[in-house]
Amino acid sequence: MNNGPLLFLGLFAAMVFSWLGFVMGPQLQIGNLPQTNTVVVGDAISQAYPVALSGNAHQGEEVYRANGCAACHTQMVRAGDSSPLAGPDISHGWGARRSVAEDYLFDQPVLLGSQRIGPDLANYGRRSSIDAILRRLYDPRSLVPGSIMPSYRFFFKTRKIEGAPSPDALVLSGKDAPAPGYEVVPGPRARSLAAYLLSLHQDGYLYEAPPPALPPPPKTNAPPAMAVKK
Amino acid sequence: MSATVSPARTASNNPSEPSQAGLNVSCPIGMLYLLGAGLVWLLVALVLGFIDSLKFHAPGFLADHGFLSYGRVHAAAGSALLYGFGAQAALGIGLWLLCRLGRTTLAGPFVVFLGAFFWNFAVTVGVIAILCGNNTGFDAFEMPAVCAPTLFVSYAMIGICAMLTFHQRREGPLYPSQWFVVGALFWFPWIFSTAAILLLYMPVHGVLQAAIAWWYAHNFSMVFLGFSGLASSFYFIPKLLGRPLHSRQLAALAFWTLAVFGSWGGIPDGAPLPSWIASISVVGTVLMAIPMLALGDNFYHTARYGLNTLDADPTLRFTYVGLLFLFVAVAQQIVGALPNVSAITSLTWFGAAQKELFHLGFFAMTVFGAMYYIVPRLLGLGAEAWCPKLTKWHFGLTLAGILISYLALLVAGVEQGIMLAGTNHSFVEVMSSTLMPLRASTLGDLLFLAGTFVFLGNFLRVIGTWCCEFRRRAIKEAK
Amino acid sequence: MKPNDSKAPVDSAGMEPVADYATAPVWLIIVFGALFYWGQLFLDRHAGGFQKDVYAPFQDVEEVAKSNPQNEQDKFLAMGRDVFTKTCSQCHQPTGLGKEGQAPPLVGSEWVLAPTAARIVNIPLDGLTGPITVKGQVWNLTMPPFRDNWDDEHIAAVLTFIRTKLGDNKASPVKADLVKAARQVVHPSPETSDELMRIPLQ
Numbered sequence: 001m002n003n004g005p006l007l008f009l010g011l012f013a014a015m016v017f018s019w020l021g022f023v024m025g026p027q028l029q030i031g032n033l034p035q036t037n038t039v040v041v042g043d044a045i046s047q048a049y050p051v052a053l054s055g056n057a058h059q060g061e062e063v064y065r066a067n068g069c070a071a072c073h074t075q076m077v078r079a080g081d082s083s084p085l086a087g088p089d090i091s092h093g094w095g096a097r098r099s100v101a102e103d104y105l106f107d108q109p110v111l112l113g114s115q116r117i118g119p120d121l122a123n124y125g126r127r128s129s130i131d132a133i134l135r136r137l138y139d140p141r142s143l144v145p146g147s148i149m150p151s152y153r154f155f156f157k158t159r160k161i162e163g164a165p166s167p168d169a170l171v172l173s174g175k176d177a178p179a180p181g182y183e184v185v186p187g188p189r190a191r192s193l194a195a196y197l198l199s200l201h202q203d204g205y206l207y208e209a210p211p212p213a214l215p216p217p218p219k220t221n222a223p224p225a226m227a228v229k230k
Numbered sequence: 231m232s233a234t235v236s237p238a239r240t241a242s243n244n245p246s247e248p249s250q251a252g253l254n255v256s257c258p259i260g261m262l263y264l265l266g267a268g269l270v271w272l273l274v275a276l277v278l279g280f281i282d283s284l285k286f287h288a289p290g291f292l293a294d295h296g297f298l299s300y301g302r303v304h305a306a307a308g309s310a311l312l313y314g315f316g317a318q319a320a321l322g323i324g325l326w327l328l329c330r331l332g333r334t335t336l337a338g339p340f341v342v343f344l345g346a347f348f349w350n351f352a353v354t355v356g357v358i359a360i361l362c363g364n365n366t367g368f369d370a371f372e373m374p375a376v377c378a379p380t381l382f383v384s385y386a387m388i389g390i391c392a393m394l395t396f397h398q399r400r401e402g403p404l405y406p407s408q409w410f411v412v413g414a415l416f417w418f419p420w421i422f423s424t425a426a427i428l429l430l431y432m433p434v435h436g437v438l439q440a441a442i443a444w445w446y447a448h449n450f451s452m453v454f455l456g457f458s459g460l461a462s463s464f465y466f467i468p469k470l471l472g473r474p475l476h477s478r479q480l481a482a483l484a485f486w487t488l489a490v491f492g493s494w495g496g497i498p499d500g501a502p503l504p505s506w507i508a509s510i511s512v513v514g515t516v517l518m519a520i521p522m523l524a525l526g527d528n529f530y531h532t533a534r535y536g537l538n539t540l541d542a543d544p545t546l547r548f549t550y551v552g553l554l555f556l557f558v559a560v561a562q563q564i565v566g567a568l569p570n571v572s573a574i575t576s577l578t579w580f581g582a583a584q585k586e587l588f589h590l591g592f593f594a595m596t597v598f599g600a601m602y603y604i605v606p607r608l609l610g611l612g613a614e615a616w617c618p619k620l621t622k623w624h625f626g627l628t629l630a631g632i633l634i635s636y637l638a639l640l641v642a643g644v645e646q647g648i649m650l651a652g653t654n655h656s657f658v659e660v661m662s663s664t665l666m667p668l669r670a671s672t673l674g675d676l677l678f679l680a681g682t683f684v685f686l687g688n689f690l691r692v693i694g695t696w697c698c699e700f701r702r703r704a705i706k707e708a709k
Numbered sequence: 710m711k712p713n714d715s716k717a718p719v720d721s722a723g724m725e726p727v728a729d730y731a732t733a734p735v736w737l738i739i740v741f742g743a744l745f746y747w748g749q750l751f752l753d754r755h756a757g758g759f760q761k762d763v764y765a766p767f768q769d770v771e772e773v774a775k776s777n778p779q780n781e782q783d784k785f786l787a788m789g790r791d792v793f794t795k796t797c798s799q800c801h802q803p804t805g806l807g808k809e810g811q812a813p814p815l816v817g818s819e820w821v822l823a824p825t826a827a828r829i830v831n832i833p834l835d836g837l838t839g840p841i842t843v844k845g846q847v848w849n850l851t852m853p854p855f856r857d858n859w860d861d862e863h864i865a866a867v868l869t870f871i872r873t874k875l876g877d878n879k880a881s882p883v884k885a886d887l888v889k890a891a892r893q894v895v896h897p898s899p900e901t902s903d904e905l906m907r908i909p910l911q
Contacts (some may be wrong), residue, residue: 018493022445066363068301078500099502110439150293468726478728506756513748
């Protein structure tokens, strides 16, 4: 190995090998996934999945990105070793099935995160409400004692009540309560971040992560009681 | 220093002939700038990391200002470490090794200096932008799109000079360090341009962004920083022991297997990607055992008669410790990649511990070792320019710091993984039980930071000595 | 050695390290081979045949296919649901309860729940115009024909879905043959309520 050009050639080959495997190959295979329909389970209705974020939610994704939320929160539900519908992540209530590539079709950028210092948020929109999100951003420990999440008070404004109190003002008590005559209202960042978090869900069953097997459907002329017994 | 070096080595290794000192001044300024600025960035990264670590003691600490919130500081610390310190130190040491082993001078020293200046400018803009909320959101690639062209161009300026230096070498046969430097220099522009184009300028659709970001981060650490650090180990261990390297063939095996398998990894367990991508990542990571065994065997046979010199020379000491941490870090990565283990450890502090050991334990320690040798020689001074007391403190503090920090994070990671794999603990319970080791790791961070400050002091002392020397000589020549 | 002597060496002191030529030990080559073999076995078992639809813990495409709904009846209903969601629900509403000024209800409609689908099968084929009484209320609207949009199978599927699954509708399913027969009767303009009433239910 004393030949400079040969050394370069070898390195180039190794680089291209890795590049083809991890960049080009996946791009050819799943780089242009289409939006599909969810797999029907029971009486649910098939729906186009996933759907694009609303404008406000997309702004919220920018807030999520800018403040490095992905440093502590992942957005991927992992499968257990026997089923895509069971496993520790799923028993923690973070989702109903494992995450697959199609779930992220409309995310820009894709913020999967790489460490769980906080819980997974892939389905956070399905287990929270706008009030809870805003309260948590303002003071995480008021709702979850022992939480180590920092508060994001700089997303909120404390202002003097002029005329009628704002309908958006947070309902705060104890040490969080603002001085009398003042109210805490969410700023634009808090609102769009909440819209984004509420939009997070991965609950349609897809071909790659199919629904649990159903019991065989009852015969059309069988009485309902029989069907239940089956 | 002079007291501890054996007489035989002092005779052969002391290049500080006064006549040469003046000649080399114009040449080393670029390399010195890269190394010195890298050291300052390491301190910035450590201070930011320390601020972040304090938030596990009090989540409300500095939380009321957006630019000091956890997520932003975390990203800024990572960028300062990888781009401010890692890349610059890799380039500085690489250039020096190419000059030294090629027995030639640096080509285009002014271009190198300019490139280093622009690189620092871009990293400064990037880190400030991250703190102001311009994070791209990708781990290890956080600096905003505006920085990428400047980073690329300034890298190209330095890289082209490095290639010209390599080309004008006067020594025909290549020594393994040269392969590793060339490999590192070659690798970075590819992965960086791929990441910049496919993540920032023409982003790919959907989850591939995450796959490319993981691939990039893994290649940056494992191949770019790994090659650079190993180039230094391959040079200094035989050099300072005064023995030949045991096997060229083993070095070649380690080089090629590291290039091939080290670049196939980084996808965490359970990533929302078709299972073949994660499986290939697992196989690539496990096969990293081959280069590590080859390196271990090679270095063991090179150094086994010289282990009693461990205390003799700070360069050797730091390089040994760095290598040892490299083996531990890669071993941990291999174990953590096995499916049964990764189901528990992936996405926990386990990975953070591994990264910390690789970046600070292996890479930073190796760079410290190399700087102890390189810096005085760039300035035409002897190794006695370092204050031996400060050197000892530096070694002790950084070693204790990385050990405490690593073990604490490892404990936190394993504990978190095991508790989360069960179902009888709520997430808050799990996190509160990891707080204790996380707080212990703050102590480690602080010790490492203190050690690095000591090193900066020592570094400035060497620069000061050189300034006095330079002025003295200038006055003498004027007379 | 390159014949480039214009550049003076930076530092003439000391021997630069050299590398000896010891060969790689056999055990390392064996370990390499063993790990490589293990890697292949691992990929055979866990790489899902390099297919894009296979995600852990599934091992191959057959396993994924088997885990998806298998029943023919389910697939038929799924097809019907699909057509309903994409087209019918735009006017008849996703609930099938209809909307004032858009479309009459399908749930509980005596037209939909008739013993056979002989009459309503003509509505998606040819469209419907003019007044029609549904659940005691007169609706005077126009529905376009879908004759050229869907084949017999799809129309049968959506009618089956509407008659058996929509809301609390519980009527008999519809076969594609019925649609095929109805399609033979060319009807140049949309159906009217009176014309439909003339079609026998059997």
